[in-house]
Amino acid sequence: MYCLNIDGGIAMSDIAQFKVFCLERYKSEHQLKGNDAFRLFKEYGVLDYIGSFYDVLHTFGERYIVADIDEFIAARRVV
Numbered sequence: 001m002y003c004l005n006i007d008g009g010i011a012m013s014d015i016a017q018f019k020v021f022c023l024e025r026y027k028s029e030h031q032l033k034g035n036d037a038f039r040l041f042k043e044y045g046v047l048d049y050i051g052s053f054y055d056v057l058h059t060f061g062e063r064y065i066v067a068d069i070d071e072f073i074a075a076r077r078v079v
Helices: 014-029 034-043 046-052 062-078
Strands: 002-004 010-012
Touching: 014 034, 014 046, 014 062, 034 046, 046 062
Parallel strands: none
Antiparallel strands: 002 010
């Protein structure tokens, strides 16, 4: 999840940064504490989902992404 910068420093990969962005937006939208949002993401595999569909998801806006995560979680709650 980390990569080396040109100057030799360590930085998060684009996918890792996007996962953090999605978590923060979801947390903010649902007025959750960070640990509660992270627990949901881990419980329902949201972080893996975001990583798998990064190429598509990162092209959409914040509202769409949060709504998509809501649908993803809801679909897993039913199963």
